[in-house]
Amino acid sequence: MSDPESLIKNLPPSVATVFLERVEATPDAEAYRYPVPSASGEGPDEWRSYSWREAADRVFALAAGLMELGVRPEERVAIASGTRIEWILADLAILCAGAATTTVYPSTNSEETGFILGDSDSRVLFAEDTAQLDKVREHRAELPDLAHVVLLDGDVPDGEDDWVLSFAELERRGAAHLAEHPEAVREAVAGLRSADLATLIYTSGTTGRPKGVRLRQEAWSYMAKAVPASGLLESDDVQYLWLPLAHVFGKMLISVHIESAHVLAVDGRVDKIIENLPVVRPTKMCAVPRIFEKVYNGVAQRARDGGPAKYKIFQWAAEVAREYARTSQDNQRRTGEATVPAGLRVKHAVADRLVYGKLREAFGGRMLGCVSGSAALAPDLGLFFAGAGIPVLEGYGLTESAAASFCNRRDTFRTGTVGQPFLGTEVRIAEDGEVLLRGPGIMEGYHGLPDKTAEVLEEDGWFHTGDIGELSDDGFLKITDRKKDLIKTSGGKYIAPAEVEGRFKALCPYVSNILVHGADRNYCTALIALDEAAILGWAADQEELKGKPYTEVVGSDEVRRLVDGYVEDLNAGLQRWQTIKKFRILPRDLDIEHGELTPSLKLKRPVVEREFADLIEEMYTGARER
Template sequence: MRVKRIFDFLYYNHERYHKDVVVAGKKAGKWVTYSSAQYIEMSALVSYALIELGIQAGDRIATISSNRPEWNFVDIGTLQIGAIHVPVYPSINEEELIYILKESGCRIVFTGNRYTASTIEERKSELPDLQKIICFDDNSNSLPFSEFLQIGRAHPQPEELATRMAQVNPEDIASIIYTSGTTSQPKGVMLTHENHVSNALVAAFTINLNDSHRRVSYLPLSHSYERMVCYTCLYLGISVYYADGVSAILSTLKEIKPHVLVSVPLLLEKVYQGILKKGLELKGIQKVIFHYALRLAQRFELNKEMGWWYNLQLSLARKIVFIKWKEALGGEIIKIITGGASVQPYLVRVFWAAGIPIYEGYGLTEASPLIAYNTEGNIKPGTVGKAIPDVVVKIAEDGELLVKGPNVMKGYYNQPEITMNVIDQEGWLHTGDLAEIDEEGFIKITGRKKEIFKLASGIYVYPEKLEGHLKQSLYISQAYVIGENQSILAALIQPNFDYIKELFAKQGIHFTSNRELINDDRVKSLIESEIKTLNGPGVKENETIQRFALVAEEWTIDTGELTPSLKLKRRVIDEKYKEIITGFFKDNLSNL
């Protein structure tokens, strides 16, 4: 069968593979798996219940939940009756949540826990279109999901469902996904069935995986990136296991032994920092071997013949050292696919050397999201690959990357003027990213158009690049670079609190709080020395960090400094640390 609408993926999967495990999640610590037949049955029950509750084509249904199979059942059950799915990040703050539910006019809301359900219930008077709140957890005052399914069982309507499925067209809106931008209020991105399907099929045809493979899912399904990958998995017959929270990722990897990881750079940076930390704890010959292997990896160049002597040493390093890296990821990993932000070149180099290929891609929610990525046999480190089939890219006069293709959104919900600013009269989507395209068609993202700034000297600075450079340090967890219209650059530094506390504890020095840690002169000297090292050879003078301040807060999605895709919210950080930032540029301060 041909896949034209999102729900066609599920029926294609059942017809071709008859999988025993299509999707799985944990309940009370035990895996609960669903076959393709069970997936279809559960999705149908959702559809029957929604029909019974009076939901019509075009109505909006929201889901606010962490990853779990029920999310998928609601997704397919909603879409196959012609309704529109509004997925919302479970970590979103209360005001943004109410804004999204109100603006989109959602009639039904599914929540992952009773706390979210209670929050919405308390503010229901602000949501005139909201008809019912359904909670996946049964211990809630809202309608439990199990009782909601009973509505579907009590009122099966297979003929009505078949009629509605037949009426859904590829051009119909399937989703409204609210982007939580780094500099502005959320906007509802309207994506059609065709948008989603075209993107997932391109990924399926180029990813080189099959129905014998497994993957662990931990990026939020409410993000278009993870959702597209899950549709791709349906098409290819790949079994998907949902990690039971962020803290369970590593244990789930060891348990499930996935063949592919889909990640974002920040998580890879955390994995790499964890590896470095363990290496520093080794003793004697083991420590010597570890650091020798790491130095080999740092010299690795993907598209270059390194010579027989280097290859021999690397082969031994893979058998002795890097095999343990693979074991930490489950032992059967074939590749890592990453997007959401640029990966630092040193990470790509080291993981490839370790025998764990990283394929970097690029996209936007407004493009469903995939625009370009590196594929097997067609990869160039430092780039996000070439534009995917059927998608055309070009560079505007001001350096902005423009995109055209079947993946480009229909527009922003209820915001035609903003839509016209982003999609021009010729149909080009203005990505907001600055980029370069080389003679082979590989795309290099150089920065966000809104985030690039100019020093007093007139030189442009790409803060993301410099922040990534600083985060190479094992002592630095996050960095925020500022200096617009100033003569120097400064940075807010969030230390790697856990590692630094461990390091000092070995010397008998114990910190009772993050605040105490950042005020300690020994810690300040440690970070200062690290920044001076990072300011060293290979760094342009205008890109060196001359002043810095340590922050005691850990930047997270929940506290508002990070977007759900783990990018810095610059507007929030600017406001939160306004006094410190102003103080950076007083003339009486000395530079590093």
């Protein structure tokens, strides 16, 4: 399907349909890999596999189990769990039962979990463990429609077996149901229609209650077909999946995998990524910008630890990588050939032996490329990874567009853009610069909120993203900022904070998070949080700071002088009205627990500005610099 009309015309009614077709086409091919702790509890995990047939056997049993519990078409079944193979099996079972999945981050607090389950009218909840069960137990009286909780791990608490059952028990009930009704699951899938509700994903808003985004069956069948049609994932790939499946980015990858038929290695433990990559040896991985920032900062720190000579080599190699990527991309844009001059090729070959090869080995040695989404990746970081042989292809989409609307391709990508649209997605730029989208992936609306839906979704299907962007003549989109995040100084100058923040992250290897402030002020300021491991590594080489705790280190004059040097470097490349006149180093990093980051690690600006309002005000009242 090489044209949008053909792709859309031939969309299957649901991703469950695609799943059944995949199982029939390649029943014995490897579908999933997942880790199992060693029998002794010590040493590395053992990785096991499911074929498509084996996965389908479990999915069918779980789906039939949900039917036996009384779940009916389009009724909601929630999942509150980290990323693991059981999450995917449960999700596919919900869809194959004709129901709709409500996703809940395992980090969501009890109150918001209760709200999501109640607002979605979820009938059953897959809970990862008793910690997730406890959140629901607190609000059981307010959730009369929640008939059952299915526990993935742990024993069913005494006295609650009428309400709580184990994952294994649900499968047993499903197997018994299938013995009596062998065609029950296939009949449920055959009854699905493209306009049926498939998923409710609640957006983590910066203020107020989250909104439930209603995604239809066709949104996922469209993703399943459109993304593989772009060539981003192929059947011989091994993809490493750690992203939270409660987020639309991770959820989308489940659908894409079914059509692409590559191997999906699933482990959501972020602290295991570095350990797992050399074992899994993936060819593809999707991530958020923070992961690539941490990788870059870690490599830079190790080079610095090796002494001045080694650090100089790294800095030289990093600049060569950027020059190589920039030159090849510029030439490809102008001539269609990604060529570079002979002298630069020689320098790049030397840098590859000294630096890039070791970096690729850390990714498992077979990585062909990564996709970055959810937030903007600093262009300098993108150029570094591209030049080092691990192209990071930025993509773009929202929960409301089922995640994937745009993405760069390996053979024609441009760092600093989010690439071209997928087949079947329409885009236009409004007069005020806002990006508008239309296509099968766009949401039906916000659950129970018709007024909020009308604010962003036009009757003819155009969705207002809230992002400001520029579209090139050949369809490459560049996102410049969130419409609501553009700030205007008291001098009348507009500033895109994300642009300035991205530049600083590319310059300073110690930064974890940065927030640029300046709305209605006469100059810009910044709140800067430092990465604990990186800054303590630097402090270990400073006589005055060696052995001191994080809070003392970040509050020291030495660290302030260090960061000030990077701020000066940043300002040298900015317009006068964009420059950072004052900054404050935060006493701790920003995190999800304090509500300053979303579970997908996006900055919640209003929350941060409220939390550290005293520091911001201090920078505008003439208080002395610390």
